[in-house]
Amino acid sequence: MGAMLIETERTPNPATLKFLPGRQVMAAGTRDFATPEEAEASPLAEALFALGDVTGVFFGGNFISVTIAPGAEWSDVKPDVLATLLDHFTADMPLFRGGTATGIHIPADDGDQDSGFADDPEDAEIVAQIRELIDTRVRPAVANDGGDIIYRGFDKGKVYLRMQGACSGCPSSTATLKNGIEALLKHYVPEVTEVLSV
Incomplete structure (x- = not known):
């Protein structure tokens, strides 16, 4: 498997960047994590929150949006987010812990x-x-x-x-x-x- 490239896109919200791993993230539905507690359902979301400046993670069909805290700089956080995503997708880790891999989320x-x-x-x-x-x-x-x-x-x-x-x-x-x-x-x-x- 060759080196994986994750593309980044800006969003209308300067605190949020969209990361496109070039493969499917969610088979169906979307998933929004607004707190570290909610992120415990997903090893990937949890790892992103653990970076410290991350205040929101959102999984879409083929992207992951990450929102950082006011005052945090993307130039500082982006390399860590990319590294976390690369680790996750290169290792083909499950998106969710136990049985919820379908990703269909009922809030x-x-x-x-x-x-x-x-x-x-x-x-x-x-x-x-x-x-x-x-x-x-x-x-x-x-x-x-x-x-x-x-x-x-x-x-x-x-x-x-x-x-x-x-x-x-x-x-x-x-x-x-x-x-x-x-x-x-x-x-x-x-x-x-x-x-x-x-």
Whole structure:
């Protein structure tokens, strides 16, 4: 096996870089780690958090986004992140500990009962349209920026979405959400009045 090259891409968030190992990272879904505790599920995420300046790790289909703390410099952290990723992929280590190698992640807070976003069965058709638009139009665009957007609910005209990865902390995310996504959804789904981030 020849030397492995990991490409790096900037994202709209200066604190987040996207690393492309040139191979599949997640077979399905995405995974977001916002704390070292969450990262314990993945040896790779844990190793990245252990570098010290890393405050967020996000796994996408073919990339890993890493976010560093305010005040940290990419010039200091990047070589360590690259070394950690190279070690991981060269050794073909599993992405997750025990049995969760599929990578399909059901966040603990996704229970509709307690989040207050139970979709009204009468809105089923609207919700299907919204989900379809998010999956086909919104998520591919956001994935380019190293993040993901998850549909959380529709209630009386308001659409609730959750931002992950590079999108969650970047200054442009609120603007993206408000201008781009809201305009798109309103255009195709007249019942939508507002888009909110949760």
